[in-house]
Amino acid sequence: MQEMFNTQLPGGERPDIQLCIFPHLKEFLVLDIRESNTQVLLLNSSEIFVEDFFATVETEFSQILREENDHPFAHMIDLPMMVDELVRNTAMTAILNRLGIHVHHEDDVPTVIVFIVSGGALTSQSDIVLDGLRNLLKEHSGDETVAQWEGTVSRLVAEEGEALQRQNQQELTATLGGQSPDYFTLWENRN
Numbered sequence: 306m307q308e309m310f311n312t313q314l315p316g317g318e319r320p321d322i323q324l325c326i327f328p329h330l331k332e333f334l335v336l337d338i339r340e341s342n343t344q345v346l347l348l349n350s351s352e353i354f355v356e357d358f359f360a361t362v363e364t365e366f367s368q369i370l371r372e373e374n375d376h377p378f379a380h381m382i383d384l385p386m387m388v389d390e391l392v393r394n395t396a397m398t399a400i401l402n403r404l405g406i407h408v409h410h411e412d413d414v415p416t417v418i419v420f421i422v423s424g425g426a427l428t429s430q431s432d433i434v435l436d437g438l439r440n441l442l443k444e445h446s447g448d449e450t451v452a453q454w455e456g457t458v459s460r461l462v463a464e465e466g467e468a469l470q471r472q473n474q475q476e477l478t479a480t481l482g483g484q485s486p487d488y489f490t491l492w493e494n495r496n
Contacts, residue, residue, distance in 0.1 A: 321415035328423045329468035343446045353399045361395050435462045
């Protein structure tokens, strides 16, 4: 758990940008450490998922879907993976554009680490996750930045934890009520 927010790339280099995504929230944190003056930003998904984003995904999905291929069934089976990659790449480009980074060549792409702040560790050990995020800020920006952003980070961690608990409760209720594909019973009469 100590290495939860490891900020080194495999070669020991530091990334240029670190994103802390809270999947059930509209807001996310950005640590831009490209220059000596680290910037911490709170962005909203509404700044990323704009009309250009959706138009790009729709256009490229249409091209992928209609692509001529010698193996059409394999191509269709691989569609979810290709759509996932398309959406991730388009979202990353939108985030970089929002940060004023316009990639014209492969060499222009900054190194980015994405932390998804959710899941079991968040619900069972939110204090450890919160400490990890504080240490991440402190490592790159110092104590002053931690003090400035501590309230925001605490709020985001708490809101993500609450949203995750609500979702789990809704899924359990749907499952127990037989309204879910994960429906289960303790006793089933097959006669």
